[in-house]
Amino acid sequence: MIRALLTSPISQSKAIFVLVILTLLVTLPGLASLSVLDRDEARYAQASVQMAESGDYLNIRFQDEARNKKPAGIYWLQVAAIKTFSAPETRNIWVQRLPSVLGALLAVLATYFAGAKLIGRQAGFIGAVTLALSMMMIFEGHIAKTDAVLCAMGALCFSAIAHIRTETAGLSLWKARPAVWIFWVALGFSILIKGPVIPTLVALSMGTLLLWERRGYGMRQFVNIPAIAACFIIFLPWAIAIGIETNGAFFTESLGHDLGGKMVSAQESHPGPFGYHLALLSVTFWPGSIFLLPAFALAIRTVGRSGHKTSDLAKAVRLCLAWILPYWILIEVMPTKLPHYSLPVFPALALLVGMVFTHLVAIKDFKILRFINGSLFLIVSAGLLYGLVYAQAVFSGTGLPTSLLLTLCLAGVLALLAGFAIWSNAIQLSFLSAGLCAIILNITAYGVILPSLTSLRLTDQLEAGFREYNIPLPREGGPLVQAINFTEPSLVYRFGKDIRLGDQIDLNSPETWRVGQLFILDTLHKKGAALERLRDAKNAQGACLDLRFSVEGLNYSRGDTVDLRVLEIVPCD
Structure with missing residues (x-):
């Protein structure tokens, strides 16, 4: 049956069903068990909770x-999820990740509809599967940030352009095709x-x-x-209100x-040379x-043939390349580099893969x-498998x-x-094997391995320690907690x-030294400098401290x- 999906014409309803199941299959595992990630996800999640x-x-x-960095859209989506499925005080991170799951799903479906219009249903389906299984799409679909939803909006715009380019007869300034509405919304x-x-x-x-054609x-x-x-109307009211506020x-x-700042200098300790995103593409x-x-070789050949420049396939390839290359150059030129910057062009990349699949x-x-x-x-693949084996063996505590x-x-x-298989041009076998490998690896990674890495889940260990020793958390009415040099946003x-x-x-x-309040101190940070400062301040205040418990591990940030x-600050005898 799986092989038939790659070889036989597939109906639209069947394609949509398979894509929905596939996307959920790789994004839902670990959604609840994977700890909130430092640092960006924790900041988004906490800001949404406070909202x-x-x-x-x-x-x-x-x-x-x-937090004047990104507009309110993603926070509103997370708040809506919290209000619908949970409550702010429960801190169910899976709820706040649901918008990203839906974003990944929408991006995959929009890619399919774009591909079906540009290069045919079969190639569009292969492209959509490719996007659903891509490592960066799956990762962003697992975390409560902007990028999966942003990719979905970009994919909808791309799909709308694809449809309009094949329907050149316009309507009017006041009456538009559905694709035009989808684009602008x-x-x-x-x-x-x-x-x-x-x-x-x-x-x-x-x-x-426009310059090309x-x-x-x-x-x-x-x-x-x-x-x-x-x-x-969608964004301007909020923009005006926040500007005034x-x-x-x-x-x-x-x-x-x-x-x-990201356009002119490397921000947040994320520099990178020109070619950074290209070098990572084999992984992301x-x-x-x-x-x-x-795929790129076929694309260049297709647009370079003088006798085929006005063909539907050449038009489709030009759209994909125009969606990819200028933006790619921009993010390569930018001094600040983060792997997810390339995600908005993944739908077009995936469709080029769908096209070359049918060709090969x-x-x-x-x-x-x-x-x-293939090499x-x-x-x-070997690096990913080694990384998972090493992480499980070293950081899980269970071997x-x-x-x-x-x-x-x-x-x-x-x-x-x-x-x-790809070396021998067994293309269907290669695609099927690579896809099954990705499904198994991602389900295992997000559903089993990553949630078990207790040595990396420092904040979770701290929370578990508070509960084990019957110390109420501050958000539950407990004493003030002061983290001196372990300051990750997941703590908040x-x-x-x-x-x-x-x-x-x-x-x-x-006020810092009131009895009953607690400190969290990393004794290894900067060779114990904070420990010395705390001792000096304790002696100056005439206070006493009692060790309640300790946590060891690796701060991956x-x-x-x-x-x-x-x-704990305790009375001195």
Whole structure:
């Protein structure tokens, strides 16, 4: 049956059903058991919780600090999920991840509909499967951030453009096709999610197409007054309100510091050379990356043939390349580099894979490129499997169970089969083997291995220790907790916004030393410097400390081994 999906024409209803099941199959495992991740996910999640608790849906705050980085859209989605399925005080992170799951699902379906229009249902289905199984799409579908939803909005815009380019007969300034409405509504929501990212992508793509083709291919249909008005109605009221509320500070910080800063210098310790995203593509787009080199070779051949420049396939490929290349150059030029920056162009990349899949099934081609891609795929697959085995063996505390090792070995065999199959041009076998390898590996990673890495789940260990020793958390009415040098945002999410972190703590203030309050101290940080400061301040205040419990592990955000001590201020005898 699975092989038939790759070889036989597939109905739209069957394709949609399979894509929904597949996307949920790889995004739902681990959604509840995977700990909230530091640092960005924890910040988004906590800001959404505070919004739900306060009822202030305009301002975005992390503790008492204004979080003027991204618009309110993703926070509203998370608050809606909290209100529907949970409550702010329960801190069910899976609930806040649901918008990302839905974003991944919508991105996959939009990619399918774009591909079905551009390159046929079978190739569109293969492209959508490729996107659903891509490593970065699955990762972003698991965490409570903006990027899966942003990818969905971009995919909807891309799909709308694909449909309009094949329907060149326009309607009017006041009457529009559904695709025009989808385009402008998705664009409006994308601005509400992450500001100008998708508008920039759309502008670069359309500008490139106009320069390349010297004709619009129906693009005038997007000039539709009601649809454009709907786009502005979606984001403009909030933009005006937050501008007034913050006296323009939101836009100064969001556009000037956050976005503008990333455009001119490396921000948040994330520099990278030109070519950073290209170098990572074999990993971020895995397992679909096994077809990327032949896909680009076929794309270049298709648009380069003088006799086929006006064919539907050439038009489709030009759209994909115009969606990918200008934006890719932009994110490579930007000094700040993060792996997920390339995600908005993954739908177009996936459709190029769908196109080359159908081509290679029919014609034996690109022998050298297939060999290179197959080799890279095997290297990346080996690295991923080794990483999972190492993480389970070192950080789980339970070793490597035989059943888990056999499962990973099966994934490894499938990876080998995929690599050897593409070398021999057994394209269907290669795609099927790579896909099954990705399904097994991702379900195992997110559903079993990552949630079991207790040495990395420091905040969860601290919360468990508080409950074991019957110490109420601050968000449950417990004593004040002050984390001196372990200041990860996940602490705020789990302990509540009243926890004090780092510079918020004045060790010379008598209020800091009230009996019953607690410190969290990493004794290994900077060779124990904070421990010495705490001792000096304790002696100056005439206070006494009692060790309640300790936690050891690795702070993966910094790459540091930590020894966390929970110290209670007690009366001196």
